[in-house]
Amino acid sequence: MTDEVKPVIGIEINDRIYNYKLFQSLDLLSKTFSQRKAAKELGISHSVFNRRIINAEKSLGYKLVDKVGSGSELTDKGLELLDIYHTYNNRLKKSDNIRIAGGHIITGLIESLDLPFNIQVLSTDNDNAYDLAKDDLIDILALDDPLLAFKEDLNFTPIAFDSLVLVSNDENNQKINAIDDLSNLDFVSVKGTAQRLVWDTLNFNDIDYNIVKEVKSQFDAFKLVKNSDNLYTFLNASYFKGNSVLKNQTRHSLGLVYNPGYDGKVDDFVEYILDKCSDVIRLEGFTPIGY
Known part of the structure; x- marks a missing residue:
């Protein structure tokens, strides 16, 4: 018994x-x-x-x-x-679910995959997701950008690549053909995303720009710029249509933070995504690791 x-x-x-x-x-x-x-x-x-x-x-x-x-x-x-x-x-409490929290882009990708696992996914911002991870309330921290993992010396496993596109109202977007055309534009920034690559690129090329508002969600930024005559933002190309003027400069990885060897089902989950999900990842607009 x-x-x-x-x-x-x-x-x-x-x-x-x-x-x-x-x-x-x-x-x-x-x-x-x-x-x-x-x-x-x-x-x-x-x-x-x-x-x-x-x-x-x-x-x-x-x-x-x-x-x-x-x-x-x-x-x-x-x-x-x-x-x-x-x-x-x-x-x-033991749970059959793999508990995942993280950025809107990567959690959306995970939920789109056909996975033979029971998962519980929370889409939130990096700060809240990281707090949950530090309190040991999730099994996997999912990041839209690896910067937090590098800053905090976390074990980061990339699962896909993405880039950023310039988003604004359609008329303004058509006027941008080169990096110099970004000079003196007003931008909405999104905290915790790969937009850092945009600002680094503009700074390196001595392009003047203005960040007039910061939001936590890419979807909030999208709504703001689409309803404005003079606002711009850079968002993930996998989810948003836009101008690819800085495509090469904004390629970045999305990935997972977890403790390898601590929980077998989590190890199996990550291995399955890396080994079995390349085709679906590509169909979702991302570039699988190794491609």
């Missing part, structure tokens, strides 16, 4: 360890808004439940629970403590 093993955690706060039973009590109270109902679900008396909360409040030095009418609810401090517990407790 196989024993069922379920890990539980306590949390150390100011050199004192608080038992998992406290956090189970706070969790149930947050759902039932009743100490009596929460105590009943835990199989303990109301007096034991109440004493557990009071003892923790005395030790912590702040209130965890407030009376509201005939019921109870968690204070802001109580909710904050419960959120910390959930964060750490979630790390102990």
Whole structure:
């Protein structure tokens, strides 16, 4: 017979360890808004439940629970403590899903692939995705541009190449034929993307330009410039149509950050993409690694 093993955690706060039973009590109270109902679900008396909360409040030095009418609810401090517990407790839960978070372009590519894996994908900006990775809440950090990986000395595995195109309203875009035509234009920049290659190129060629707004999403930048008479931006050629004036200067890799050898299913996932998905990657507008 196989024993069922379920890990539980306590949390150390100011050199004192608080038992998992406290956090189970706070969790149930947050759902039932009743100490009596929460105590009943835990199989303990109301007096034991109440004493557990009071003892923790005395030790912590702040209130965890407030009376509201005939019921109870968690204070802001109580909710904050419960959120910390959930964060750490979630790390102990095994999941069949491979959890991935990262840039809109590469996560869109991953979701377009026909993969024999259960995946859970979150499209967000680099900063939020990296925070999730540092908190060990995802298995793979997916990056639209490798700069963050290089800055933080992370293990980066490229899976495709892309380049950037100049996007603006159609009439203005047709006027750009060479790099000198970019002089003194107003640009919308997108944080965390390969646009750094554009600015480096313009600076190297002594081209004056103005960055008038920064956004987090390429789709936000697209909407801004398409609805403007004088704004420009550079976006990924795999997703957006535009002028390829700086195609050669903006070729860059998209890839994954993970710990090889730590989780076999994650290793298999990355290997499958590299070995089996070249044709689909090409159809999606990217250049597969090795081509």
